[in-house]
Amino acid sequence: MKFINYCLKQSLFLNLLTAFIFICGIYVAFTIQKEAFPLVAMDVVTVTTAYPGSSPPEVEKLVTIPVERALKEVDGIEKLHSSSIEGRSVVIATLFEDLPQKEKDQVKTDIQRAIDRIDDLPADAEKPQVQDIRTRHISTIEINLSGLPEIELRKYAESLEDRLEIIPGVSSISKRGWRDREFWVEVNPTLLKNLHLSLSQIVGSLEAQNINLPGGSMKFDSQEFMVRTLGEIETPDQISNVIIRSNDLGNANKIQEVASVKDTFAEENRIEKLRGERAITLVVLKQEKGDIISIVNTIKQEVERFKKTIPPELKIETANDGSYYVKRRLNVLTSNGLFGMVLVLAVIFLFLSRRIAMITVLGIPFAFFTTLIAMKFFGLTINLVSMFGLIIVSGMVVDDAIVFAENIYSHMQRGHSPHEAALQGSHEVYKAVIGSVTTTMIAFLPLAFMAGFMGKFIWQIPAVVIIALAASLFEAMIILPGHCAEWINPQKERLISPTWFLWLKEKYTFLLEKTLTYKYRILGGTVLTLIVCIILGTQVIRFILFPARGIELFFIKAKTAIGTPIEETDKRMKVLEDLVATTLSSQELDTFTTQVGIIQKDVHDPFMNRGSHVAQITVFLTPESKRKRTADQIVSDLQKKGEGVQGFDQVRFMKVTPGPPIGKPVSIEIRGDDIETLKHIANLYKDELRKEKGVSEVEDSFESGKKEFQIVVDELKASQAGLSVGKIAQTIRTAFEGTIATTIKKANEEIYIRVRLAESYRNQPDIFKDIFVSNERGNLIPLQEVAKITEGQGISYINHYDYKRTISVTAMVDQKLATSLKINKKLQYQFKDLSEKFVGYSAKYGGEQEDSQKSLASLKRAFLLAFLAIFFLLCVIFKSLLQPFIILMTVPLSLIGVVIAFFFHREPFSFMALIGVIGLSGVVVNNAIILIDFINTHKKREENNNNLTQTIINACAERLRPIILTASTTIFGLGPVAYGIGGSDPILAPTALAFSWGLFFSTLLTLFIIPCIYSAVNDATDIFKKKFMRKVL
Known part of the structure; x- marks a missing residue:
């Protein structure tokens, strides 16, 4: 009471504080960073190594296994996946999720150091690229250029890239459909043989000729001169004139005598197209702190300006615009928020006087502006996730203000002065309001402790909700009473309830009296309805983690x-x-x-x-x-x-589909060493899956590779000829893949000089007879004399899981006929003795089961703890063990509305609906808290009155207006989102639907069922006391 009285005397300070919050909030609303997704570290590090021209087994043996061996020494890695494909190795390290962030950063540093220490990778392999996967790597926007020949597209793509790179906020630009420029030295093997030259000699001559080497300095005639040896190659003609070999008679063999030089691009291994036409795509990434909306708008403006300088044949289109989703959700938030605000204002003006309603509504912008300021302070951004939290809380932030304002209004109706009404009215409800707001905060807390990939995104929802609720509670308890005391003139305000509300209150009192008369029948009917809804919810309504909406x-x-x-x-x-x-x-x-x-x-x-x-x-x-x-x-x-x-x-x-990647419903990883055995086990799994109803798209990850010409070196013959296996392999590689002899460095690009056989020769099956290898003595040895050429079948890729080869078996499941959980359990039972039948082989079951189970299990544990925390809080507030149980009964009652909504809307229950139910569990208890608190207060006031039923009716009738008001504001605040009145958002709709319908039914049932439960518990307590006292006496 003293604290509230003190706040009432600080009106000037509180008014200035309100104005300050509004001014700062408006400024922050325009300046806070906006992005598609919050910055999230995935706890995944990839190591990618290019090894051009190599087959998957070679990549596995020479690159992947050395990388895995190096990473095995790093502590903090939970699991390791790898894929060895043609010309590339990709190793994916997943860190332990429960490690502190500081230790995760250390693990990532250790991974980089371990990779840097590898010294046995092939010379032709590129340096391994280590990348920490984060959401900032998601493209901001893509610009596609098409309609012109490649050489022209390159010119315009480079020009546009230069213009986009200087835009503030742009981090990097990568190109797809872009081929590096190369000079090809295409060798004629017949001419090479006739002149007794080898491919390695051509490579060596180019490497030796293309040089620009500083030689130091010299001082002469009081000046200092730099000494430099110049021999750089710049043009194809210069390459043609490079001398391969010469003698003391002045005879020389030049490259042009055995090869042609072509100015071209790297061999095509990827084609990019836009609407069926060859294209080059610029993939733009924004800086971590960049505002996605302003950056994309600037990029589009620059593209439009660029279009004015290009020929009409050149087509430029944007795609994958990340700002689109942010703007759409902002529009949904703004339009639905405004529409909801109109409905909320209408409801408040309908129940309260004009000035009281205006004071109450001030709590909404105050809470939102305070939330934005706090988000800016704590480094949070406006993104698809945080906006979700703002939309959820939009209908709740005014609830506590309504309870305070309505009770103050009631005291004014009884004839109290504004100051006295503000003091007494606030004192009566502040404990219950603090309790109700705290329970809502606690209900959202489990989302902050959710594990897995989803938990990394979801935590911002409870953060935003809790900040907004705390701000609204501060405004309602500290600022609102002073505004009521200062701004309301009882002589000018309408302090008499409207006729229609008096009629509604009278009807409610009549119905509640009848309800309490037949309370046990009604409670029995409610239990039966709840059982039916549970059956509908578990057996009829499907659960799909992320529906295709x-x-x-x-x-x-x-x-x-x-x-x-x-x-x-x-x-x-x-x-x-x-x-x-x-x-x-x-x-x-x-x-x-x-x-x-x-x-x-x-x-x-x-x-x-x-x-x-x-x-x-x-x-x-x-x-x-x-x-x-x-x-x-x-x-x-x-x-x-x-x-x-x-x-x-x-x-x-x-x-x-919306949401994070969750894998296929059925996914089994079979681990072992031998590919043929893995294929056999995979076939056993596929045979079983094909027998199951509702299972489709059964397949495994094994894929045969290209046919191969395999060169098997006879080491004895090679040694006798003065050749090593490495020398032979390098010559073969130069003949077909080509060897980068040297590089021409220019201001804005590097041009590789690649030496290999001409295409007309290297694509002939009998070319091997024309390939010669030079030994240490300079003799040319025919390849077929030291090696045997056979045909074989390759493999497309080799996957590893935790250092062992693996083949994955996957399948889709029709959820009308089966569930992934049921199929996975059946497979586990059927193959329980797999490791005994196939020693050294094992199976790991994943898919939706693995991806969702971890997150949902942690959510379940956190929710149970939150539920216990709410119970303990209510025990403290009401100093009772029974009354918290009565209040918490509103949670299952709210599920009746949720099930009815999803059943009649023919919607599947989803993860986003689950978020709505979790939040709902904290909101629905609020009305019950206020109701039970007032029943207790009336019971104390009327302790001489033995008619408990009338006491309950009086208390409930007095709380009818705030209960209807608080429920209506939340329902009307989220209703437009649920039905897309101000713009649809399929991700938000299930949450809003669960929230609004659950709260609607819970409010109706709270007004009638909670009084019945209270009365029935009181009856049971009286009976117990009588029996206990009888035994004592």
Whole structure:
């Protein structure tokens, strides 16, 4: 009481504080950083090593295993995955999640040091690239250039890149569809043989000739001169004139005598296309602290200016715009917030006087501005996750202000002065309000302690909600009473309740009296309804972690026969590109890109699949609100029309669902050493999966590679000829892959000089007879004299899991017929003796089970702890063990509304709906806290009154207005989000639907069922006391 009275006397300071918060809040709202996703470290480090021209087994043996061996010495790595593919090794280290951040940083440093210490990688392998995967690596926007020949596209792409790089906030720009410039020295093996020259001599001569070496300095005639040896090569003509060999008679053999020199680009191993045309794509990344909306807007403005300087044939389009989702959710927050605010204002003005309503509503901007200031202070940003928290809390921040204002208003109606009403009214409710706000905060806390990938994103939701609720409580308890005491004139205010509310209160009193009369029947009916809803929720309503809603992006992934040249794969993709262009209307299709030679989710996907036989089309759809068909309907239409497409071994359509990647429903990793045994075990699993109903797309990760010419060196013959295996292997590599003899360094690029056999020779099966290897004495030894050439079958890639080879078996599950959990359990039982039958082999079960179980299990544990914390808090507030149980009964009662909503809306229950239920559990107890508190207060006032039923009715009637008000503001605040009135957001809708419907039913049941439970518990207590006293007497 003293504290509230003290605050009432500090009106000037509190008014200035309010003005300060508003001014700072408005400033922060315009300046706070906005981005698509919060900056999140994935606890994943990738080590990527390029080894051009090498087969997967060579990559595994010479690169992947040395890298894994080095990482084995690093503490803090939980699991290690690797993939050895043609010309590339990718090792993915996942750190222990529960390590402190300081230790994680140390582990990442140790990984870099361990990789730097590796000294036995092949000379031709590039330096391993270590990358800490974070959300900042997600592209900000992509700019696609097409419509011109490659040489012209390069020129304009470089020009645009230079203009974009200087934009403030742009971190880096990478290019796709870009080939480095190279000078090819294409050797004629016949001419080489005739002149008794070798490929290694050509490589050596170029390396020796292309030099620019400082020789020091000399002083002469009072001046200092630098000494430098110049011999740099700059043009193809200079390369042609490089001397390979000469003698003392002046005879010399030049490169032009045995080879032609071509100014070209690196051999094509990836093709980028836009709408079916060759393209170069600029992938722009923003700086960590950059504002995505302003950066993207500046980039688009610069692109528009650039378009004015280019020929009309050049097409420039943007795609994968990360700011689009931020702007859309901001629009949803703003429009639905404004619409909700109008509804909230209407409800408050309907129940309270004009000035009281205005004072109450001030709490909403105060809470939001304080939250924004706190977010700025703690380094949080406006992103898709934090905005989610702001939307959730938008209807709750005024609840405590309503309780304070309504009780102050009630005291004014009884004739108290504004000051006395503010003092007494605030004192009566402050404990209950603190308790109700605290329970809501505690209910959201489990989301902050959620483990796994999802937990790294979700924690910002409870952070924002708790800050906003704390700000709203401060305003309601400290500032609002002073405003009521100072700004309200009882003579000018309407202090009589409107007629319609008096009628409503009278009807409620009548119905509550009837309800209490038949309380046991009604409680029995409520329990029966709850049981029916539990059955509906567990048996009828499906649970899908992240339903396919609001999809605006999907992939078409295609594979041709292994060994198909990339040019042929590109030609075949034209059929699928035409299918997309003709099937989708302009209202449905934003744009589409094609990548030939690679399949990946995004530019930083470490689990990419490379090869000349693979390709994918990325289809960007227009927003769902602008098209008549859903993504499911569009994909289904494409699948039907594409059934007869020829020339592909496999064509798959993959929709990108909201939420983090969770893997396929069924995923088994089989570990061991021998590939053939792994294939056999994988086939056993696939046979069992195909027997299960509802299981489809059963496949394994093994894929045969290209056919190979395998050179087996006879070491004895090679030694007798003065050759080593390494010398022979290097000559073979130079002949086909080519050797980078040297590099021409220019101001803005480096040009490799690659030496190899001319294409017309190196693509002939009998070329091996024309390959000679030079020994130490300068003699040319025919390859076929020291080696045997055989044909064999390669493998596309070799995967490892924790240092052992692995083959994965995956499958999709129709959730109408089965569940991934059931299928995984059945497989575990059927193959429980796998390690006994196949010694040294094991299986690990993952997929949705692994990806979601960890997060949901931690959420469940945290929620149980939060539930206990709420119970203990209520025990402290009410000094009772029974009354907290009565209050907590509102939680299962709210589930009735949730189940009814999702059942009649035909919506699956999802992770986002679960967030709504968790938040709801903290909100629904608020009305019960206020109600029970007032029943206790009336019971003390009327302790001489033996009619408990009438006491309950009086207390409930007095609390009818604030209960309806607080519930209505939250429901009307989230209702527009649930139904997309101010703009739809499929990710937010399930949360808002669960929240609004659960609160609606909970409020109705709180007004009638909680009084019945209170009365029934009192009856039971009286009976127990009588029996106990009888025994004592």
